[in-house]
Amino acid sequence: MSIKQKILNGLDIAGLPAFKPIVLLLSGENPPEQINSILKFIVVPIIAFGVFLVMWWAVASNIETKYGNVPTPKEVAKEAGSLIDAHNESRQKAKDFYIKQGEKAKSYEEKAAGFTQQALAAATPEEKTKLEKRAAKMEKMATKTKNRKYAETPTYFDQIVTSLKTVFAGFLIASAIAIPLGIFCGLSNVFMAAMNPLIQVFKPVSPLAWLPIVMIIVGALYTTDPREAWFEKSFISSAITVALCSLWPTLVNTALGVASVDKDHINVARVLKLGTFTRIFKIMLPSSLPYMFAGLRISLSVGWMVLIAAEMLAQNPGLGKFVWDMFQNGSSQTLAQIMVAVFTIGSIGFLLDRIMIILQKLVSFDSVVSA
Amino acid sequence: MSEFIDLVNLVKIYKTPKGDAVIVDGFNLKMNQGEFVSIIGHSGCGKTTVLSMTAGLLEKSGGNVVVDKKEVAGPGPDRAVVFQAPNLLPWMSTLNNVMLGVNQVYPHASKKERHQICEYFLNIVGLGDSMHKMPNELSGGMQQRVGIARALALKPKMLLLDEPFGKLDSLTRMDLQDILIKILDKNQMTTMMVTHDVDEAIYLSDRIVMMTNGPAAKVGEILEIPFEKPRTRSEILEDPRYYELRGRLLSFLEEQDHKKKEFKPKAKIEKPADEPDDNSEIKKSA
Incomplete structure (x- = not known):
């Protein structure tokens, strides 16, 4: 079966037969008829949606609520954008947090390693246990830091x-x-x-x-x-x-x-x-x-x-x-x-x-x- | 030869608010093993009712069906049915449609043996290379061939054909008649076929049972078809007796037609759902 036929079948299965004329038009099959059905089943719905937006626009600016005017489509679109921005910002913050956390944990780990080294070279047993204790503490701090989760508000x-x-x-x-x-x-x-x-x-x-x-x-x-x-x-x-x-x-x-x-x-x-x-x-x-x-x-x-x-x-x-x-x-x-x-x-x-x-x-x- | 199939006094009565509607009233028929009997009659006369009662798909109001000296009740794979529509299960491949029955009849056979049985029967109807196709990929004639293969694969004692070629175009129909007659020549299966195609009946049958018009239909006349088997279509068409037989069948049917016009039943008879409702013409063209 040709690719064209496969796409057409796919559109049928997906319940989007309205897009079939586009495929047929691209393959050059009876262009006037395809353009006709594109106008009918794609362009007309787009126009209808446009009319809806215009009506919304006209009505919205005339209604005053306690939170201000009813938002126009444009304002709603802008708000959608700001929700996306807020999401990205929050994700960025989380990312920064985890980077910082990683660095912090690493420094603790380095310190722990340092203490362990010193402990090996320690002169007296007392000093050795003291340093080992310190190293253990630093390691504990490191794991604690690693396990801390960023308290993110859901976007x-x-x-x-x-x-x-x-x-x-x-x-x-x-x-x-x-x-x-x-x-x-x-x-x-x-x-x-x-x-x-x-x-x-x-x-x-x-x-x-x-x-x-x-x-x-x-x-x-x-x-x-x-x-x-x-x-x-x-x-x-x-x-x-x-x-x-x-x-x-x-x-x-x-x-x-x-x-x-x-x-x-x-x-x-x-x-x-x-x-x-x-x-x-x-x-x-x-x-x-x-x-x-x-x-x-x-x-x-x-x-x-x-x-x-x-x-x-x-x-x-x-x-x-x-x-x-x-x-x-x-x-x-x-x-x-x-x-x-x-x-x-x-x-x-x-x-x-x-x-x-x-x-x-x-x-x-x-x-x-x-x- | 002894009587292999014995239909004794089959009666079918439907209870309606206006009283009993007697569809079939005392249908008697004895069949020998390996015999091919066609039942012919006008639409709605009760041919399919008789066949359904024989198959056990329709409850009898009276009478007995005796197969191989045993009385049978209810449907079973010993009386395989080829329906008017192919009735294949559309969600199964051709092979699996046949396999469904084979699994029932050969429960102890190995998987490979069962597969071979299916393959064999699909091959003899000429569909060996369409085994893995789905029914909706097959033409009507091919689907009906699968229906025949499914019935044959049951190794039935009796084959019941319910206007099996009624829904096919005439070329495909002739094709399938040839396939069927070849298979039956080889396998000697006791077969009952309901049809309203006069030529089909003559070509395939050993005897043709003509049914009177309903209500209260019964056997009107029985016509012996003297042609030797195996037959070929051209031989039969050249035989002068062919036209005599055909004439007798048609005159019987016409006679019934006249009676029907004189007799108007008072209560409208409720037909069983599987009886074609149209009063389609008897096919008179050769």
């Missing part, structure tokens, strides 16, 4: 990373619960009937209602010493809340997928007299994968949405906490910073959704993927 990007970690932890918990339950629901009407009331009642519950319960229970059960714990309590609470809110779409979709296996495929299984195990793993699961992944995709986007709320309340050091802190600060940059967060949250959500679309396309067997 905006650290907060993004925490949020991503939290949402993936929650998503994994949700998948680990929802997929097996969904399979059982799909396989057995009775199991589905048993689960149905629970699903229907818990599905619409807001994360804000789950969070306090989760926090209290996690607080009671997770009593590991915070210094030794692998995860922070706030992280666990947020992740579990995300899981509780996002497991439902996967559960329902998996159940649907397993229950709606093609009747013809079931007939094949019946004629072949496949055992339960083979029937589930060779026929039902593969055929329900596309449904399952559609569910996972919805789950992840729900999880990301829920996460921000959960982090705000749980004070998990992520984007939600960032928004909350900015709100509490009430400086003149508050609104602009929160808006940067809004765009960040939106873009990451979009990116996560794209990734799930790609996965979904890769598991659906009748798509173009086989090539």
